Amino acid sequence: MNEDRLMGLVHQAVGDFGSILTGALVVLGDRLGLYRNLAGAGRPLTSAELAAEAGCAERYVREWLNGQAASGYVTYVDGRYALSEEQAVAFTDESSPACVIGGFQATMAATRAIDRLSVLFRTGEGLGWHEHHDDLFCGTERFFRPGYIANLTASWIPALADVEGKLHRGAKVADIGCGHGASTIIMARAFPESTFTGFDYHAPSIDAARKAAADAGVDDRVSFEVASAKEYPGTGYDLVGFFDCLHDMGDPTGAARHVLASLAPDGTWLIVEPFANDDTADNFNPIGRLFYSASTLICTPASLSQESGTALGAQAGETRLRDVVTAGGFTRFRRAAETPFNLVLEARP
Numbered sequence: 135m136n137e138d139r140l141m142g143l144v145h146q147a148v149g150d151f152g153s154i155l156t157g158a159l160v161v162l163g164d165r166l167g168l169y170r171n172l173a174g175a176g177r178p179l180t181s182a183e184l185a186a187e188a189g190c191a192e193r194y195v196r197e198w199l200n201g202q203a204a205s206g207y208v209t210y211v212d213g214r215y216a217l218s219e220e221q222a223v224a225f226t227d228e229s230s231p232a233c234v235i236g237g238f239q240a241t242m243a244a245t246r247a248i249d250r251l252s253v254l255f256r257t258g259e260g261l262g263w264h265e266h267h268d269d270l271f272c273g274t275e276r277f278f279r280p281g282y283i284a285n286l287t288a289s290w291i292p293a294l295a296d297v298e299g300k301l302h303r304g305a306k307v308a309d310i311g312c313g314h315g316a317s318t319i320i321m322a323r324a325f326p327e328s329t330f331t332g333f334d335y336h337a338p339s340i341d342a343a344r345k346a347a348a349d350a351g352v353d354d355r356v357s358f359e360v361a362s363a364k365e366y367p368g369t370g371y372d373l374v375g376f377f378d379c380l381h382d383m384g385d386p387t388g389a390a391r392h393v394l395a396s397l398a399p400d401g402t403w404l405i406v407e408p409f410a411n412d413d414t415a416d417n418f419n420p421i422g423r424l425f426y427s428a429s430t431l432i433c434t435p436a437s438l439s440q441e442s443g444t445a446l447g448a449q450a451g452e453t454r455l456r457d458v459v460t461a462g463g464f465t466r467f468r469r470a471a472e473t474p475f476n477l478v479l480e481a482r483p
């Protein structure tokens with residue numbers, strides 16, 4: 135046995151213990167408004183001042199602040215605490231692609247499934263998306279929305295053949311597995327001449343999406359309905375979007391067939407999936423670590439809970455996704471764009 139390698143593992147694990155617990159502290163800080171109060175104060179605060187601002191007990195807040203300062207998420211100077219400009223963006227600015235709050239909320243929510251999954255690992259049964267803690271639904275939207283704001287209308291749609299112009303002129307769009315509707319609403323803001331319908335099988339998400347569309351003032355051209363990917367209504371769609379949901383479905387090939395039937399003859403299917411290389415070992419890096427772990431807790435059980443239970447997993451990669459799409463009857467398929475987090479795929483009839 136190599137003692138240095140062993141100690142390297144132990145050091146890594148100590149960092150990971152801290153990460154797991156820090157995740158809980160970040161969720162607390164977000165829920166209780168501790169980051170927002172710290173950022174809004176405009177000057178470094180003592181723990182007593184922050185506790186008073188946030189309506190919390192000082193002793194708890196002092197311990198939280200020291201844990202956050204040790205994480206580098208809060209800045210400590212001479213007995214007072216503040217957020218640097220960068221820390222304020224990461225923990226309070228939900229319009230920024232650098233905002234990390236939603237990632238913590240979603241990942242912490244996913245860990246709540248371990249008791250159920252320790253049974254399901256033995257039986258092979260699934261756990262539906264809808265069976266998770268509410269924080270998963272809200273956290274996922276907050277995690278993904280900043281990336282959609284940065285990329286969807288600026289680079290992903292322009293990378294598709296013949297789509298951006300149609301959307302400007304007035305197109306019919308469906309957003310499947312839309313969750314809280316972040317992608318639907320971002321597209322509706324950018325393309326006021328088009329009409330958008332978001333579909334998701336999870337009724338509470340559809341309720342949240344309707345409210346978000348009304349709050350955003352786009353409900354004149356956006357509607358949301360409860361429907362599964364294989365049964366959503368309508369035909370003649372110019373664009374159908376699947377944002378981070380194809381791999382969650384039990385029967386992605388059946389969904390592909392339904393998309394094909396619902397598209398206009400020259401329509402486009404936009405599939406956004408987690409970035410992954412085709413070879414498993416090429417995903418053994420920090421992003422693959424995040425996605426394989428999320429896939430174990432969320433995506434694989436979600437697919438196993440549905441008909442067919444294909445369980446592509448969140449690291450399916452382009453080749454397996456192409457197989458699903460072409461098995462569904464599409465003849466054209468290409469990678470239109472990518473980011474470190476996403477594959478952006480275009481399928482056409």
Ligand SMILES: C[S@@+](CC[C@H](N)C(=O)[O-])C[C@H]1O[C@@H](n2cnc3c(N)ncnc32)[C@H](O)[C@@H]1O
Pocket residue numbers: 263264274275278310311312313314315316317333334335336339361362363364376377378379382383384436440
């Ligand atoms: C990871 S979330 C992504 C949500 C949203 N597209 C986004 O990017 O924020 C996956 C979504 O797929 C939905 N979903 C899973 N299986 C589905 C199915 N068979 N039909 C419709 N929606 C489904 C879930 O309810 C969930 O909202």
